[in-house]
Amino acid sequence: MITLSDLHPADNSTKKNKRLGQGPGSGKGKTSGKGHKGDKSRTGGGVRPGFEGGQMPLTRRTPKRGFNNARFAKVFQVVNLGDLDKKFDAGTEITPEVLLNAKLIRKKDLPVKILADGELTKALNIKAGAFSKSAAEKIKAAGGSHEVI
Numbered sequence: 248m249i250t251l252s253d254l255h256p257a258d259n260s261t262k263k264n265k266r267l268g269q270g271p272g273s274g275k276g277k278t279s280g281k282g283h284k285g286d287k288s289r290t291g292g293g294v295r296p297g298f299e300g301g302q303m304p305l306t307r308r309t310p311k312r313g314f315n316n317a318r319f320a321k322v323f324q325v326v327n328l329g330d331l332d333k334k335f336d337a338g339t340e341i342t343p344e345v346l347l348n349a350k351l352i353r354k355k356d357l358p359v360k361i362l363a364d365g366e367l368t369k370a371l372n373i374k375a376g377a378f379s380k381s382a383a384e385k386i387k388a389a390g391g392s393h394e395v396i
Contacts, residue, residue: 323377324352328385329365337369342396343376361386361393 267279281288297304326346334349335341343359346352352359358376363385370390378386378393386393 322357323360324354324357325360325362326351326375327362327364328367328382331361331371331373332365332367332369335369335371337371340372340374342374367391 265275266273267275268277270276278288286292286294294300297306299305330351331341334351335345339345343352343355346359347355360377360379361373361375361382362379363381367385367389371386372392372394373386374394374396376396378395383393
């Protein structure tokens with residue numbers, strides 16, 4: 248039987264800390280490997296990330312061009328018809344809450360878009376944020392209904 252006293256880390260999985268400031272014989276005494284005086288020897292010393300010694304930093308030297316619409320884009324959680332066909336029985340009303348419980352989506356607050364990948368053989372009543380044209384056609388062809396919420 249294993250007890251807590253038997254537990255130990257695997258061989259070579261841990262290293263001893265470097266013991267600084269333990270006298271001149273240790274090789275890391277006195278200034279503890281930080282040299283003499285100066286900004287980098289002080290607590291909290293050093294320059295901020297990206298600082299290039301007063302030279303114009305790379306991020307400011309490079310030109311900024313164009314516009315990116317990504318921050319305004321509508322982000323959907325995608326569900327394919329084939330997945331719905333596997334998970335649900337005919338006549339089921341499918342809402343985002345139902346999809347969340349079935350683990351087909353991860354977040355309740357992001358809108359859901361239904362895509363047409365896979366075959367739909369059952370009549371399902373689906374309520375979602377958006378549908379692709381081909382997904383809407385497949386749902387109607389299977390005898391189901393779709394509603395944008």
